Amino acid sequence: MFDYQIKENSLTDKTILVTGAGDGIGRQAALTYAELGATVILLGKTVKKLEAVYDEIVALGYPEPAIIPLDMKGATRQNYIDMATTISQQFGKLDGALLNASMLGELTPFTQIHEQIWNDVMQVNATAQFLMSQALIAPMLLAPNASLVFTSSSVGSKGRAYWGPYSVSKFATEGLMEVISDEYENSSLRCNAINPGATRTNMRASAFPAEDKNQLRTAKEIMPLYVYLMSNDSKDITGQVLKAQ
Numbered sequence: 068m069f070d071y072q073i074k075e076n077s078l079t080d081k082t083i084l085v086t087g088a089g090d091g092i093g094r095q096a097a098l099t100y101a102e103l104g105a106t107v108i109l110l111g112k113t114v115k116k117l118e119a120v121y122d123e124i125v126a127l128g129y130p131e132p133a134i135i136p137l138d139m140k141g142a143t144r145q146n147y148i149d150m151a152t153t154i155s156q157q158f159g160k161l162d163g164a165l166l167n168a169s170m171l172g173e174l175t176p177f178t179q180i181h182e183q184i185w186n187d188v189m190q191v192n193a194t195a196q197f198l199m200s201q202a203l204i205a206p207m208l209l210a211p212n213a214s215l216v217f218t219s220s221s222v223g224s225k226g227r228a229y230w231g232p233y234s235v236s237k238f239a240t241e242g243l244m245e246v247i248s249d250e251y252e253n254s255s256l257r258c259n260a261i262n263p264g265a266t267r268t269n270m271r272a273s274a275f276p277a278e279d280k281n282q283l284r285t286a287k288e289i290m291p292l293y294v295y296l297m298s299n300d301s302k303d304i305t306g307q308v309l310k311a312q
């Protein structure tokens with residue numbers, strides 16, 4: 068496990084965007100960030116799921132979150148620019164962005180990869196990450212120190228049979244992270260990626276339907292790295308792919 072002691076109130080006064088905040092790891096990260104004092108912006112595809120997380124955060128007495136419903140498959144560059152403008156107007160700055168949402172597509176032999184699945188996975192996992200981070204950099208540079216966090220996978224640095232588009236899209240994610248990190252090395256913006264490792268979520272269950280999910284770590288258990296990268300303790304860390312477990 069990534070070794071970090073979570074400190075109470077360590078994210079107070081920070082505004083943090085979490086994509087894919089309605090389910091799985093993103094949902095847990097949103098709840099954890101809110102618990103530590105952050106105002107979270109919940110972005111995702113299914114409004115009902117986002118509303119459930121919103122209600123949970125409010126019921127627990129954490130700072131009131133915001134909701135941005137967005138399907139990253141169809142979203143355009145203008146959607147991301149509008150989103151960034153709204154964030155700047157409403158919050159004045161963006162301290163953190165956890166780009167967590169992604170799709171698995173289908174696990175198939177390479178010669179059977181469907182072009183449409185390839186395009187969808189690339190759109191959501193690579194192009195949307197590019198457009199979103201491009202738009203978010205302006206509000207992030209208004210924060211005293213900002214943390215942009217991408218989400219990779221073990222197949223994002225070593226290709227794996229049958230994982231075609233998902234694996235390639237995670238290589239792209241790591242590349243994007245390195246480019247941004249290098250370009251903003253002398254700024255207040257840092258950029259890293261998390262490899263969560265096998266975690267008990269719906270995505271994991273669809274990739275490994277036969278495995279015993281009780282053997283897997285929960286999203287809650289892998290939160291130390293997610294908190295570390297959003298906290299001021301990681302201020303000087305950039306360009307890294309860090310493993311949550």
Ligand code: NDP
Pocket residue numbers: 086087088089090091092093110111112113114116137138139140167168169170191218219220221262263264265266267268269270271
């Ligand atoms: P889940 O499938 O549980 O959650 C994915 C989230 O992304 C959901 O909230 C989903 O929204 C959202 N999402 C998917 N497609 C879109 C879209 N087109 N537009 C907006 N939001 C979208 O996945 P995990 O929590 O397991 O995964 C989180 C991240 O961690 C992913 O990047 C994944 O690749 C990575 N990862 C996960 C591992 C694991 O073992 N779980 C291992 C390695 C990496 P909705 O629910 O509305 O569809």
